[in-house]
Amino acid sequence: MNQLVISADSHAGADLLDYRPYLESRLHDEFDAWAKGYVNPFADLQAPEATRNWDSDRRLRELEEDGIVAEVLFPNTIAPFFPMANLTAPHPAPGEYERLAAGLRAHNRWMADFCAQAPGRRAGVAQIMLNDVDDAVEEIRWAHAAGLTGGVLVPGVPPGASVPPLHSEVYDPIWRTCAELGMPVNHHGGTGAPGLEPNPVSLAVFIVEVSWYAHRALWHLIFGGVFERHPDLRFVLTEQGSDWIPGVLKTLDYYYSRFRSGDATAEAKFGGPAASRLSLKPSEYFARNCYVGATFMKPSETPLRHEIGVERLMWGSDFPHDEGTFPYSREALRRTFHDVPAEEKTAILAGNAARVYGFDLDALRPHADRVGPSEEELAQPLTELPEGATSPVFNLETIIRAW
Amino acid sequence: MNQLVISADSHAGADLLDYRPYLESRLHDEFDAWAKGYVNPFADLQAPEATRNWDSDRRLRELEEDGIVAEVLFPNTIAPFFPMANLTAPHPAPGEYERLAAGLRAHNRWMADFCAQAPGRRAGVAQIMLNDVDDAVEEIRWAHAAGLTGGVLVPGVPPGASVPPLHSEVYDPIWRTCAELGMPVNHHGGTGAPGLEPNPVSLAVFIVEVSWYAHRALWHLIFGGVFERHPDLRFVLTEQGSDWIPGVLKTLDYYYSRFRSGDATAEAKFGGPAASRLSLKPSEYFARNCYVGATFMKPSETPLRHEIGVERLMWGSDFPHDEGTFPYSREALRRTFHDVPAEEKTAILAGNAARVYGFDLDALRPHADRVGPSEEELAQPLTELPEGATSPVFNLETIIRAW
Numbered sequence: 001m002n003q004l005v006i007s008a009d010s011h012a013g014a015d016l017l018d019y020r021p022y023l024e025s026r027l028h029d030e031f032d033a034w035a036k037g038y039v040n041p042f043a044d045l046q047a048p049e050a051t052r053n054w055d056s057d058r059r060l061r062e063l064e065e066d067g068i069v070a071e072v073l074f075p076n077t078i079a080p081f082f083p084m085a086n087l088t089a090p091h092p093a094p095g096e097y098e099r100l101a102a103g104l105r106a107h108n109r110w111m112a113d114f115c116a117q118a119p120g121r122r123a124g125v126a127q128i129m130l131n132d133v134d135d136a137v138e139e140i141r142w143a144h145a146a147g148l149t150g151g152v153l154v155p156g157v158p159p160g161a162s163v164p165p166l167h168s169e170v171y172d173p174i175w176r177t178c179a180e181l182g183m184p185v186n187h188h189g190g191t192g193a194p195g196l197e198p199n200p201v202s203l204a205v206f207i208v209e210v211s212w213y214a215h216r217a218l219w220h221l222i223f224g225g226v227f228e229r230h231p232d233l234r235f236v237l238t239e240q241g242s243d244w245i246p247g248v249l250k251t252l253d254y255y256y257s258r259f260r261s262g263d264a265t266a267e268a269k270f271g272g273p274a275a276s277r278l279s280l281k282p283s284e285y286f287a288r289n290c291y292v293g294a295t296f297m298k299p300s301e302t303p304l305r306h307e308i309g310v311e312r313l314m315w316g317s318d319f320p321h322d323e324g325t326f327p328y329s330r331e332a333l334r335r336t337f338h339d340v341p342a343e344e345k346t347a348i349l350a351g352n353a354a355r356v357y358g359f360d361l362d363a364l365r366p367h368a369d370r371v372g373p374s375e376e377e378l379a380q381p382l383t384e385l386p387e388g389a390t391s392p393v394f395n396l397e398t399i400i401r402a403w
Numbered sequence: 404m405n406q407l408v409i410s411a412d413s414h415a416g417a418d419l420l421d422y423r424p425y426l427e428s429r430l431h432d433e434f435d436a437w438a439k440g441y442v443n444p445f446a447d448l449q450a451p452e453a454t455r456n457w458d459s460d461r462r463l464r465e466l467e468e469d470g471i472v473a474e475v476l477f478p479n480t481i482a483p484f485f486p487m488a489n490l491t492a493p494h495p496a497p498g499e500y501e502r503l504a505a506g507l508r509a510h511n512r513w514m515a516d517f518c519a520q521a522p523g524r525r526a527g528v529a530q531i532m533l534n535d536v537d538d539a540v541e542e543i544r545w546a547h548a549a550g551l552t553g554g555v556l557v558p559g560v561p562p563g564a565s566v567p568p569l570h571s572e573v574y575d576p577i578w579r580t581c582a583e584l585g586m587p588v589n590h591h592g593g594t595g596a597p598g599l600e601p602n603p604v605s606l607a608v609f610i611v612e613v614s615w616y617a618h619r620a621l622w623h624l625i626f627g628g629v630f631e632r633h634p635d636l637r638f639v640l641t642e643q644g645s646d647w648i649p650g651v652l653k654t655l656d657y658y659y660s661r662f663r664s665g666d667a668t669a670e671a672k673f674g675g676p677a678a679s680r681l682s683l684k685p686s687e688y689f690a691r692n693c694y695v696g697a698t699f700m701k702p703s704e705t706p707l708r709h710e711i712g713v714e715r716l717m718w719g720s721d722f723p724h725d726e727g728t729f730p731y732s733r734e735a736l737r738r739t740f741h742d743v744p745a746e747e748k749t750a751i752l753a754g755n756a757a758r759v760y761g762f763d764l765d766a767l768r769p770h771a772d773r774v775g776p777s778e779e780e781l782a783q784p785l786t787e788l789p790e791g792a793t794s795p796v797f798n799l800e801t802i803i804r805a806w
Contacts, residue, residue, distance in 0.1 A: 158562065
């Protein structure tokens with residue numbers, strides 16, 4: 001039987017001008033003027049390959065050639081009025097918020113249509129900003145009604161940002177709404193880092209630090225009591241590695257036990273009041289509420305799968321990014337999973353994503369029978385990397401977009 | 404033979420009004436007015452125990468009762484004009500800088516006298532701020548001439564601070580001067596974290612994150628080329644744990660190799676220009692230039708000593724802090740080092756600190772013969788913790804002082 005493969009981390013978006021029909025018409029004139037002066041700085045969004053982002057037929061064809069039958073769709077291209085960023089929304093100044101929020105709404109509406117072009121094969125992720133929680137809640141309700149089963153992409157909050165940190169109770173209506181509607185909350189690598197100066201050392205240091213800034217959301221939500229108040233909420237940490245998780249969970253559990261120790265140390269005094277509201281240990285919230293969009297997993301990550309939780313991990317191809325596994329996903333899967341038992345492989349490659357994002361595995365099965373890699377193929381170790389395969393490294397073009 | 408023990412992490416400072424004679428007289432009136440209205444918020448600086456910070460005889464006596472013969476002295480009390488912080492200097496607004504810098508100079512001058520009261524037993528650490536590099540260099544030269552062999556305490560720079568990040572070349576005169584004079588550069592845990600809101604969740608999250616913000620200095624200096632340009636510089640990471648080091652060095656080496664790979668990935672493009680200036684791998688700079696003031700090491704840290712480098716690690720009691728090992732340092736040493744070979748134990752408890760901070764081990768030997776724990780005592784495992792012993796946890800009172 002062929003393996004059914006879902007990519008839990010893919011990217012899509014419209015070509016800039018194609019967002020226009022999805023943009024509120026009161027903004028068309030402003031958009032036209034803005035778009036005329038806009039120069040897209042991203043090579044991969046100008047090249048012929050860029051059509052992968054929005055050409056539904058091309059996308060399905062290339063996906064299937066790569067052995068994949070369905071995907072979760074994060075953003076990728078430039079939304080209206082976004083100077084740089086789209087992958088994760090920024091926290092704009094009040095004067096900028098209104099038109100950027102409209103730009104994201106246009107993307108979300110385009111995404112709903114794009115998903116509808118391949119029913120059951122695409123789980124689109126809706127974007128929100130954190131500046132106005134009522135707006136965010138309204139957009140989440142719209143996205144749910146519009147069938148964006150990918151849930152919501154929540155941007156990170158860098159230290160010193162103009163909006164409160166993610167652990168703040170002001171965001172509770174967002175978590176409550178997502179829990180109520182069963183919308184997963186996604187947090188994608190590249191987000192939450194402070195601004196960056198354009199000099200060589202800042203750029204190098206940024207690469208070293210950027211994943212940590214995305215990881216922060218995990219303990220912000222845990223100690224913020226978000227999973228305590230919303231036991232059904234599903235939170236997904238995507239494209240920020242997975243090998244950090246066991247160590248961080250141990251650290252968080254350590255602090256939790258110190259905070260709850262009831263002794264008079266300064267540590268308990270500091271952390272006690274927050275921890276006393278939590279009925280579970282951090283690792284227990286993780287095991288109940290959290291998932292990992294582990295994207296192009298390295299062979300060094302699979303030995304940690306039981307510590308992280310086999311039922312929490314979701315592979316992704318990162319299509320159409322250069323550093324993703326396309327068009328060598330079959331080889332990438334062999335490389336990382338050849339020695340993983342079939343049942344666990346199926347959970348990481350399809351079952352978990354189906355559970356989190358609502359894919360119907362029975363409906364996808366005929367596609368897998370047609371295009372999926374065979375179990376025998378995936379059980380073969382990869383002896384050499386395909387020529388032309390890029391390294392599965394962090395998506396830096398994406399990060400740049402996140403500023 | 405008794406073990407010679409040096410604490411590479413202790414704290415001292417004057418009672419507030421005793422800084423007055425060390426303060427430039429033009430500021431005396433301003434100081435008197437400020438001091439009158441100042442209320443010290445720290446319980447341990449008001450209690451009878453506070454005299455440990457400045458009473459030379461009491462300090463020596465308690466140190467010796469604890470089996471220790473010499474110590475490196477970081478700050479602890481409130482320097483003139485400091486609203487909260489003293490342990491690590493802040494980055495004040497321009498209007499505040501002048502008098503805070505004068506406050507630190509008063510502390511440094513007091514510290515030189517305090518060290519002179521016990522020659523060879525105290526290595527005082529001089530404080531600087533980063534707002535004015537010329538001032539900092541002048542103070543380092545003064546500190547060297549005044550015999551402050553503890554070197555310099557460099558404050559961390561939180562994201563978004565008003566001064567450039569630690570990797571900035573504007574600080575090169577500081578590193579150059581320290582290298583030239585053989586002054587160690589110390590970076591103490593609690594520094595470099597962004598501000599903190601006074602609510603329970605912020606406090607808990609702060610504890611989880613604060614050490615990472617101190618660790619950042621390591622890769623900022625490495626990728627900033629500081630150790631490349633100043634091969635003789637000695638950099639000490641104090642009271643921020645040691646168990647994170649092997650993992651971080653692996654990560655930094657990984658990025659370095661990616662940055663140097665010469666390929667066209669975005670990662671190489673980002674990090675390449677900085678890494679191409681570095682002739683060594685991050686772990687090689689660490690092994691040449693860096694030391695760890697590991698303070699109250701836990702038994703779980705000694706198995707990592709070869710990965711970190713036995714010749715890099717320095718134990719400390721954190722006297723007079725509550726969470727330090729006093730008055731149970733003998734027990735703490737047995738607990739952590741009973742199964743560490745004598746030669747390695749001696750390096751971590753004395754030899755490395757002597758090399759970094761210029762202690763004369765021969766001159767200290769008679770004191771160790773008189774008060775040090777015997778080798779036999781230290782070789783005995785600790786079967787139960789002394790009643791009243793506090794847990795060796797991170798120094799949070801200290802952190803509060805660092806804001």
